[in-house]
Amino acid sequence: MANEIKKIGILTSGGDAPGMNAAIRAVTRTALASGLEVIGINRGYAGLIEEDFIEMDAKSVSDIIQRGGTILYTARCKRFMTPEGQDQAAEVCRKHGIDGIVILGGDGSFRGASKLSERGINTIGVPCTIDLDISCTDYTIGFDTAVNTAMEAVDKVRDTSTSHERISIIEVMGRNAGYIALYCGIANGAEEILLPELNNYDERKMIDDILERKRVGKKHHIIINAEGIGNSYRMADRIEAATNIETRATIIGHIQRGGSPSARDRVMASAMGAYATDLLIEGKSNRVVCYRNGKFCDYDIEEALEMKKTLDPYMLSISGRFSR
Ligand code: ADP
Numbered sequence: 001m002a003n004e005i006k007k008i009g010i011l012t013s014g015g016d017a018p019g020m021n022a023a024i025r026a027v028t029r030t031a032l033a034s035g036l037e038v039i040g041i042n043r044g045y046a047g048l049i050e051e052d053f054i055e056m057d058a059k060s061v062s063d064i065i066q067r068g069g070t071i072l073y074t075a076r077c078k079r080f081m082t083p084e085g086q087d088q089a090a091e092v093c094r095k096h097g098i099d100g101i102v103i104l105g106g107d108g109s110f111r112g113a114s115k116l117s118e119r120g121i122n123t124i125g126v127p128c129t130i131d132l133d134i135s136c137t138d139y140t141i142g143f144d145t146a147v148n149t150a151m152e153a154v155d156k157v158r159d160t161s162t163s164h165e166r167i168s169i170i171e172v173m174g175r176n177a178g179y180i181a182l183y184c185g186i187a188n189g190a191e192e193i194l195l196p197e198l199n200n201y202d203e204r205k206m207i208d209d210i211l212e213r214k215r216v217g218k219k220h221h222i223i224i225n226a227e228g229i230g231n232s233y234r235m236a237d238r239i240e241a242a243t244n245i246e247t248r249a250t251i252i253g254h255i256q257r258g259g260s261p262s263a264r265d266r267v268m269a270s271a272m273g274a275y276a277t278d279l280l281i282e283g284k285s286n287r288v289v290c291y292r293n294g295k296f297c298d299y300d301i302e303e304a305l306e307m308k309k310t311l312d313p314y315m316l317s318i319s320g321r322f323s324r
Pocket residue numbers: 013014015045075076077078080081082105106107108109110111112113115129
């Protein structure tokens with residue numbers, strides 16, 4: 001068996017996501033159970049270059065499955081984007097006898113993983129982002145928690161919005177990806193969902209629709225705006241001026257990235273973390289763990305990065321049906 005692997009590292013990179021800690025726990029405990037040593041690498045690739053390491057034992061990951069954020073901290077590291085930084089990181093791995101690394105992050109982090117793999121360090125990526133915008137997988141760790149956090153916030157805004165018969169623009173995260181907006185739009189029964197992928201923001205039409213809905217007796221107008229579209233505060237000013245209805249903007253912001261992971265995120269993180277570690281133990285490298293069509297699987301990182309993802313057409317088609 002290709003079990004040359006004796007010591008593995010684990011790092012978290014890019015934007016954090018609820019469930020990363022559950023994945024760290026799964027990787028650590030799976031590896032320990034197979035007799036491997038485990039090194040926690042702090043602050044992503046920056047900590048790898050700087051040898052900012054902690055020894056992980058079973059106790060290091062106790063009491064973290066329910067915690068948001070990442071106990072290993074995360075960072076964006078410019079030096080690692082250069083061949084010199086990548087050479088240095090691979091050299092650090094060799095110096096410490098680290099045979100393989102599980103990398104929790106998004107597409108950028110997987111590009112980095114591929115650079116380490118080219119340099120002889122086995123790498124496995126695990127998709128973690130609240131944005132759900134990693135093409136090779138139907139699920140990314142953190143999405144479910146973020147959507148539930150945003151949904152609860154929108155419900156609260158809706159209460160006061162209805163009481164005052166106002167229009168509310170609620171901005172959710174997702175600069176380039178509208179999944180959180182689309183799911184909240186459906187889950188919160190929003191009148192409008194503004195999505196960066198569609199590029200279909202038509203303020204004149206939205207104002208006409210709002211006036212029409214008011215005419216038929218609607219008491220609130222909830223507009224879910226994905227972060228990538230315009231400035232929600234200025235949009236609110238313009239809509240208020242055009243409709244003569246009080247309009248408020250609320251930006252939910254980073255609370256969507258924190259908080260205790262949902263059951264779905266804990267379970268998916270546990271399964272993906274264990275799967276990633278098993279791949280390393282089998283001697284695999286340059287792979288990313290995915291969940292597709294209800295099954296866990298893995299792809300070559302380059303192949304995974306070439307895949308394209310669009311918003312689910314069925315979800316999009318139903319999302320416009322409920323607003324009258
Ligand atoms: P995410 O992993 O969430 O997509 P980023 O795109 O910010 O987040 O990437 C996280 C880190 O991964 C970067 O700060 C950098 O250290 C590393 N990285 C990103 N892209 C590359 C690349 N093309 N080559 C090498 N490393 C990269």
